[in-house]
Amino acid sequence: MGKRDTARSSGPAPQLSPVLFAGFALRPLPLALLQPILGVAVRAIHQRHPDIFERLADLDGPVYLVDPVDLPFRFELVPDPDRPSLRALAEDEDVMPTATIRGSLLTLIDLLEGRIDGDALFFSRDLVIEGDTEAVVALRNAVDGAEVDVAADVLARLGPLATPAGLALAGARALFSRAAADLETLRSAVIAPALRRTESHEAAIRGLEEKLASARPTRRARTGGP
């Protein structure tokens, strides 16, 4: 977690709350406009981390349904090694995914950026997995190996110095600027509680460890005799 550059977001972090998301939802970002952003995001990740897709090549063309329960969208991810796609689904749109991954946006971003490991995935109930478990494990392993930093990856592609041809596809540079700003807002909203959570977590762990450390010698002494 140490590598994260938190200095980038200045000022108090916004609360990751329904209000924040209502804000995103209210500034009308219809699927038609969201879709190009997703396209850029997945191409950015594909370009910067081709090994993710290569690691998934052994699977039989998996389709993932990613369902952030606190967002009004669901996403369909097809990690094709040559032409990956990420698509926001209309509310009434049905897909037949290989696997579904459901959780809060925070949990899903933790997963994407490698803060949740393969086993912990199953120990906590924060993440719900349905369908082909192998496909989910493969995606988790592939992503973990790639050191994805969503905001950095996408911003690198959107930034003024790296304006790729892909932007023309979207046709609306203003929209991307806004999306980038949204992403930063979202990101600081996501990171602040994550950091807070980590700190309190570590305190709790230290307490537990101290207890364990003091309990252990007694236990051994009692059972160590001939």
Place this chain on the structure above:
Amino acid sequence: MTTTPAPEPLELVCPAGTPAALRAAVDAGADSVYLGFRDETNARNFPGLNFNRRELADGIAYAHQRGAKVLVAINTFPKAGNPGPWHRAVDDAADLGADAVILADIGLADYAARTHPDLRRHLSVQASASNAEAIRFYHSAFGIKRVVLPRVLTVAEIASLNSRIPVETEIFVFGGLCVMAEGRCALSSYVTGLSPNKDGACSPASHVHYEEQGDTLVTRLGDVTVNRFASGEPAGYPTLCKGRYVTAGRASYLFEEPTSLSVVTMLPELARAGVRALKIEGRQRGRAYVAAVVAAFRKAVDAVARGEPVSVDGLAALTEGGRETAGAYEKTWR
């Protein structure tokens, strides 16, 4: 006045399932990193995990530049009639400059000893060499230099063993705990057809099913219900030996609770028992996990080397179900 030479410091052997995890382990202070190729030649043949040849070459370069070693696990049992992938794995590990290979199969150890006599050979825990006679056999037959001890021995037994064998010993100190003698367990293939020995996967994800039944989460492996978790209860990956079963009308974790091995506080004792290297389990776990555990153990091992007390920071959150055990190292576990 005579001085006894200072014992060599304990070697910290750390897992890497991906190049990112390898870098995380090396950066966090690993002395050695162990890993496998992306196929059935190693016992963590999980989807999306492990190294291709180019990644191994890069990983070895990264580790060597920073003074760390790379050990390649080729620790499944070659398939009859098709030893090629296993032989190539040994050949490529040798050619790419791996510091050692970790082997379990007698035939493969024989191949490695004959074909690459200069390639250092370690005996995998999967070989289940649990006594001096067995270890001496692997030493004299195949020139094994180090044995990874099965997780079935007590510290007293390890100390006694170390006085009677001509090779180094490496033991597991943290991570997932096999309850059964490793390499001698067919529970997974009994239920899925795939086993650690043949296929490099125990309780493979391809056969895992999670099912929400109301508030209850049911975990299945193949057709077998391995556990049910009430709402709010931490769930586990459905490894068969960590499941909940019924004997004489009573449900219990008969084999083992969902718990992780952690013996960080026993390190001084283990050092006195003559152990040479400490192994952290978890090639299937993420790079964040690897970084945290390796850093904690680096501190602990350095403290032991200075004769200072060992402190533990931040390991419990990384253990299965948040619970830990000293496992077989304490006799009462049996």
Place this chain on the structure above:
Amino acid sequence: MSAPSLTLGPVLFNWPAAKLRDFYFRMADEAPVDSVCVGEVVCSKRAPFFEPHLVEVIERLQAAGKEVVLSTLALIMSEREADQARAVAAAAADGLLVEANDISVAALLAGRPHVVGPLINVFNEGTLAYLAANGACRVCLPVELPGESIAALAAASDVDLEVLVFGRLPLAVSARCYHARSHGLAKDNCQYVCGEDADGLPLETLDGEPFLAVNGTQTLSYACCNLTAELAPLRELGVSRFRLSPQDADMVAVARVFRDVLDGAADADEADARLEGLVGPMPFANGFYHGTVGASFTADAGWQGPVE
């Protein structure tokens, strides 16, 4: 092709010494088996109870024309266990055939003809060749080995291969005693509770499905291996030895079923029907042989040759 023979594997369970003695006496007198394994494989703590009967049992079996094989411990951890194994291995000098179930015993038997048991991992021709050069004259293969691998091994080596064709499948060994654990006891004070379950302690899933059987430190399948339909294809591959792993059932009758199938006096369907009456509630399993889920049972189709 050599004439097919039947081996009675070691009794894996903790039967009272008198029952075990009488069991072997009856096997000597009545069972159509050629070879009989005697000796404790699972737990060193059990071994002393049968020792007083060992000589008379061996003599009775030999007098009946059976070959006697001394089986040894599967998991050797302590010096005491190593001594126990060394003592048995020493019998090889007296001309008795010893079966190694841990590689340390195979090492002790180097240069002398011996048997490698199913709890040593022989998965490929490289290992088989090494162990044969070490003196193994017979290898009983691990239970999870598929027919395809058995075929490759049989084609690659002249060593006698033996395949377990009946009984609960030995799936795992551990340092931990699950029998003691199921009774809330420590292993050191186990009170030999494993003796209460002559076929092992059945273990069910939370859905009430029978799944495994616990035998002290060993874990077995709940299902009973039944390879009667696979005997013919195994014979075709060149396997001529078949192991029956004793259950608390009429093992003389079980041996007769397999003998009849080998002699062509019964087909697999008849054999299955007869076995069903002998093994009680245990379902059959032959999935390992077919390279699939070990617990599964395919009623027909022996291994039909390599799949291209």
